[in-house]
Amino acid sequence: MDRWEKFNAFAVWMLKAGYLNLLWIGFTLAGLGIFGLFPSTGAMFTIIHKWLQKEPVGKLFPAFWKAYKKEFISLNKFGLFFILIGYILVYDFMFLHQNAGKLQWLIPVTGFIAISYVMTLLYFFPVYTQYRMKFFQYIKQSFLIGASSLLETMIMFTSCMVLMIAVRFIPGIIPLFTGSVLAIVITWCGNRAFRKIKLKNPKKDYVSLNIMQ
Numbered sequence: 001m002d003r004w005e006k007f008n009a010f011a012v013w014m015l016k017a018g019y020l021n022l023l024w025i026g027f028t029l030a031g032l033g034i035f036g037l038f039p040s041t042g043a044m045f046t047i048i049h050k051w052l053q054k055e056p057v058g059k060l061f062p063a064f065w066k067a068y069k070k071e072f073i074s075l076n077k078f079g080l081f082f083i084l085i086g087y088i089l090v091y092d093f094m095f096l097h098q099n100a101g102k103l104q105w106l107i108p109v110t111g112f113i114a115i116s117y118v119m120t121l122l123y124f125f126p127v128y129t130q131y132r133m134k135f136f137q138y139i140k141q142s143f144l145i146g147a148s149s150l151l152e153t154m155i156m157f158t159s160c161m162v163l164m165i166a167v168r169f170i171p172g173i174i175p176l177f178t179g180s181v182l183a184i185v186i187t188w189c190g191n192r193a194f195r196k197i198k199l200k201n202p203k204k205d206y207v208s209l210n211i212m213q
Helices: 003-030 037-052 060-070 072-098 106-130 135-148 150-169 171-200
Strands: none
Touching: 003 037, 003 060, 003 171, 037 060, 037 072, 037 106, 037 171, 060 072, 072 106, 072 135, 106 135, 106 150, 106 171, 135 150, 135 171, 150 171
């Protein structure tokens, strides 16, 4: 593949990522934000997983809509769970800030819980789009995979910070490349973590469940 073909392939990827990001934003807004965020994000991760596995996707809009409506109720349950936990953590940090002198010892504990929460959320969608399991098993496995895959987890955290910095200096990229590019990185890291765990335990399926068809 010469330089022009590589550039052309990269340009096609960027166009697809930009269009996918617009679909993600549009379907999130269609679900009134709070009810559209998780189904829209799940649909985006489903498509990106297929891209990275070189599976046929077809036209983006029908594929996105199919995944969105299929998991709408299920992913909203997880969405409400994560939003509730996130709200509690924010409230705890505000409370500790107001009572730092009396409860200073709780700050590192709450900070550890917050990091665990973000790590679990980052791995949740790669796990959800590839495996079928019960509600809290998704949460448990997402946390355990993140905790046992430190390199991949650090790449995810670093990517989030780099993207936040990029958005601050180039806010125009928000509608085109924020969600989709980050999802590509997270999915790639998640797949890498899954492969490493399977190589360490070749005789044991670490989630003990079937991969979603």
